[in-house]
Amino acid sequence: MSDDNLMTIRQMCDAYEATPRTLRFYEAKELLFPIRQGTKRLYTRRDRARLKLILRGKRFGFSLEEIRQLLDLYDLGDQQATQLAKTYELATQRLSDMVNQREELDEAIEELKQQLEWGEKRLAELHASSAAE
Amino acid sequence: MSDDNLMTIRQMCDAYEATPRTLRFYEAKELLFPIRQGTKRLYTRRDRARLKLILRGKRFGFSLEEIRQLLDLYDLGDQQATQLAKTYELATQRLSDMVNQREELDEAIEELKQQLEWGEKRLAELHASSAAE
DNA sequence: TCATCGCTTGACGTGAACGTAAGTTAAACG
DNA sequence: CGTTTAACTTACGTTCACGTCAAGCGATGA
Numbered sequence: 001m002s003d004d005n006l007m008t009i010r011q012m013c014d015a016y017e018a019t020p021r022t023l024r025f026y027e028a029k030e031l032l033f034p035i036r037q038g039t040k041r042l043y044t045r046r047d048r049a050r051l052k053l054i055l056r057g058k059r060f061g062f063s064l065e066e067i068r069q070l071l072d073l074y075d076l077g078d079q080q081a082t083q084l085a086k087t088y089e090l091a092t093q094r095l096s097d098m099v100n101q102r103e104e105l106d107e108a109i110e111e112l113k114q115q116l117e118w119g120e121k122r123l124a125e126l127h128a129s130s131a132a133e
Numbered sequence: 134m135s136d137d138n139l140m141t142i143r144q145m146c147d148a149y150e151a152t153p154r155t156l157r158f159y160e161a162k163e164l165l166f167p168i169r170q171g172t173k174r175l176y177t178r179r180d181r182a183r184l185k186l187i188l189r190g191k192r193f194g195f196s197l198e199e200i201r202q203l204l205d206l207y208d209l210g211d212q213q214a215t216q217l218a219k220t221y222e223l224a225t226q227r228l229s230d231m232v233n234q235r236e237e238l239d240e241a242i243e244e245l246k247q248q249l250e251w252g253e254k255r256l257a258e259l260h261a262s263s264a265a266e
Numbered sequence: 267t268c269a270t271c272g273c274t275t276g277a278c279g280t281g282a283a284c285g286t287a288a289g290t291t292a293a294a295c296g
Numbered sequence: 297c298g299t300t301t302a303a304c305t306t307a308c309g310t311t312c313a314c315g316t317c318a319a320g321c322g323a324t325g326a
Contacts, residue, residue, distance in 0.1 A: 009273070020273080025314060039274055039321075056237060061194030064313075073248055081259045088252045095245050101192065102238050105231060108189060112228050115206050119221045126214045142303070153303080158284060171292075172304055197283075 006035075006042040016051055026054060031068050046075070060101070070094060139168075139175040149184055159187060164201050179208065193234065203227060 009020050026032045027041075031054055034041040043051075050071055057067035073091045142153050159165045160174075164187055167174040176184075183204055190200040206224045 019315080021315065022313085024274090029313095041273085056241060058313095059194055059234060059237065060241070061192055073245070073252075081256070081263070084252065084255060084259070088249065088256060091245060091249055091252065095242065095249065098238060098242050098245065102235065102242065104189060105193065105235050105238065108193070109228065109231050109235065112206070112224060112231065116221065116224055116228065119206070119217065119224065122217060123214070123221060126217070130214070152285080154284065154286085157304090162283095173292085174303085 005045055007048070009034075009041050009043070012043050012048070012051070015048075016055065018051070018055075023051075026051070026064070029064055029068065031064065031071065049074070060098075138178055140181070142167075142174050142176070145176050145181070145184070148181075149188065151184070151188075156184075159184070159197070162197055162201065164197065164204065182207070193231070 007015070009023055012018065012023055013020055023032065023034075023041075023043075027034065032043070032047050032050055034043045034047055036042070053071060053074060054064075054067055057070060058064075062070070069090065072087055073094070079087065140148070142156055145151065145156060146153055156165065156167075156174075156176075160167065165176070165180050165183055167176045167180055169175070186204060186207060187197075187200050190203060191197075195203070202220075202223060205220055206227075212220065
């Protein structure tokens, strides 16, 4: 009853567009903890959830070490009270970081849109002048 | 009349929390083009605008090479028509990347908020049980 | 039984983005 | 005129995040 929903390294790689090397690397960095059947790795639902978060974190520009700390937030089992409080504080900090990043991203999107409008005009001009000639 | 509003490398570093090495590195990578007074670098308003975009791009997880291409969007002088069109296309692509990233960021923020609520409950429980004892 | 396939563990290599140390030069100051 | 001071060049070093062999192990199929 526990055998299903486990994945081999290759299945993982195919599912998440990663390489075996990458998954082993993340394991060495203690980001993933697949179980072992003999020598082979088997990835659980938990590993898949973590991997999703890892890849997402990377797209946001976080380092693997930062991501490792963030991961603890998403699966705080039964930690010590002090540890839980620390984790909680770090989470609120990260949350505010992300909100800031979202504001900046909105700005950037808006600016880029304006540049695109400008570029459209220029392109239209160039097209008009070449047609006139 | 052109002397003001130019900055030395140190002023730039102080203003943008960068190191001289970093600014020279960006120059070597053709991201910045300070003018030279003898051997020394003088950074213009244009350089400052570009540096802001560089630092922002890094926070979004772009590589310097990607950023270099994006920078051309923000100051497309009079380019060739074909080049302008290429640049334009790349910009729309990047824009859609950023919009996607924004959606993901929203998700991430929402999930993290929920985790925080969960953490609050746990903390409250722990506090209650320790007070009862 | 033998060969192939998939996974494994080292171990060294690589590109990006700088850091750092050594030595040089130009301007400014006492 | 000597000496700090600040910026410069050159070049090698470092960290991160993997890539890329090389060699071995375990199941599976002919």
